[in-house]
Amino acid sequence: MSIAQTRALLLTPQPDEMLAAVEHHLRQEHETHLETGKDGSRFVDKDGFCVTFQTEEKGLQISLRAPHEGMLVLLRDQVVQHVHELSPEAASDLRWEGFDCALRDYPSNFRIGTLIARSRPVTGLLRLQLQVDDIPALGDGLHLKVMLPSQPSRAPAWPRLGANGGLQWPKGKDALHVRYLTIRATDPKAGLVWLDVVDHGDGLMSTWAATAKVGSTIGLMGPTGTPVIPQVExxxxxxxxxxxxxxxxxxxxxxxxxxxxxxxxxxxxxxxxxxxxxxxxxxxxxxxxxxxxxxxxxxxxxxxxxxxxxxxxxxxxxxxxxxxxxxxxxxxxxxxxxxxxxxxxxxx
Structure with a gap:
């Protein structure tokens, strides 16, 4: 699957100050350090993902690269959320190349998973076997963003895309409980995904993993993350x-x-x-x-x-x-x- 990429111009009369604020935010809040490119750009490039910031006359150019479209959806949302923490207005005005603002539908990497079996590979871990449609379109990756209603009795309202490329999450009574879980294995031909979940004994996700009936459904988005290890001995x-x-x-x-x-x-x-x-x-x-x-x-x-x-x-x-x-x-x-x-x- 080909590399996915996009870019957007964050409009600001003070691009240097905005870049400094972004760098400080990433370093202090997320322990992420930016490197400097030969062209003076600032970037983070790790595990197949790259985010590059370049100051321009009208603002701060943000370029994204991910291993495939499914991962780009989540990377774009993360960037939108980071910008929102610094300037909600600037985040709302972001527009990404190649992204149709009129769609505003479910993200392309969203799926419904149906529980068909569970097992216990080791003490403290539960293994869920889920039926998921169109797995190959999701691409390879380590983690899925897994979600279910915060109020289990309510019918789920799933996230949709905003015009700025960020995810619009249900709020209030429709709010979702969201966790990242690791994909242990997949069988694309059979449409099967296996997820390993820590059996905490409490918490919505752990409780669902331990007690949900076969046939129960859960929201999935992703995957993200790649198991990249350099060539070493x-x-x-x-x-x-x-x-x-x-x-x-x-x-x-x-x-x-x-x-x-x-x-x-x-x-x-x-x-x-x-x-x-x-x-x-x-x-x-x-x-x-x-x-x-x-x-x-x-x-x-x-x-x-x-x-x-x-x-x-x-x-x-x-x-x-x-x-x-x-x-x-x-x-x-x-x-x-x-x-x-x-x-x-x-x-x-």
Whole structure:
């Protein structure tokens, strides 16, 4: 599937000040740092996605690139939301090349998923098998934005596209409960998608995953994210249960010569080895009671014995910050050779 791209001019009489505000917002609120291009543009380019900002006489030119149209829909919406946080009026006036403002319909990457089966691959995770129409049109990706009514008794009202390319979400009684879940596997010919969900025991999404009847439906949008690992010989991959499906997908993309270690939040090494099913990586399990307090020390011990050329962590936000500092500082890994992502924040 070909690369999708678009651009829009953010009208402002002070483009330099707007660019500075955007950069400060991304750095402070989202821990995203912009690089400088040879032409003076500012950009972030990671995992197949690229957002470029270039000042012009009439405003700030924003250019987007994504692996395919489905991912571009979500990337465009993210940019619109970032601009809205700085200037609601400027965000409302955005118009994107190649986007028909008259459509205002469901996003092209929106689908309805129908639950047909569930299983439990390891303690603490539920695996949902969904029937989904026209999977090939969605393209490849790691995550789906999954949604259901915040008031379960109400019929769902799904998001639509606004004239500025952003998503218009239902509000009030029709508001949706939205979470990102990782695609564990797909069967495009059969129209099947498997999603792994942490069984929290509470929360709307976890409750739906555990109790919804076969035939129940849920909204899906995406996918987004790609399991991009540079060509290296040794990796370090770590994840709490929310990110175990991502690490499993990443392992499946590794060339056979790659070696390294996986540290996962799992109650036993046997369960972890069964879940990841890899004979080329060492699998280390930290139980759910100790993972958060022990992961940094465990990573330090492993990586100092044999330094990886690529390191990845995903899980709780504070853990992600600690591991990011370790990857950048102690291991001195460059931006394209490490990633540490906060999937959730404690007490939220």
């Amino acid at each position: 040794r990796v370090f991959l770590a994840a709490d249960q929310t990110a175990m499906p991502v690490v499993a997908r990443m392992i499946e993309t590794l060339p056979p010569q790659v070696r390294g270690t996986v540290v996962a939040e799992c109650d036993s090494a046997e369960e972890a080895r069964s879940y990841f099913n890899s004979d080329k990586l060492e699998i280390v399990a930290l139980d759910r009671a100790s993972f958060r307090s022990a992961i940094l020390e465990q990573a330090t011990e492993i990586c100092r014995v044999e330094k990886p050329q690529y390191a990845f962590f995903a899980g709780e936000l504070l853990n992600a910050r600690e591991l990011r500092a370790f990857f950048r500082g102690d291991l001195a890994l460059g931006n394209r050779h490490h990633s540490s992502i906060g999937y959730w924040r404690e007490h939220e």
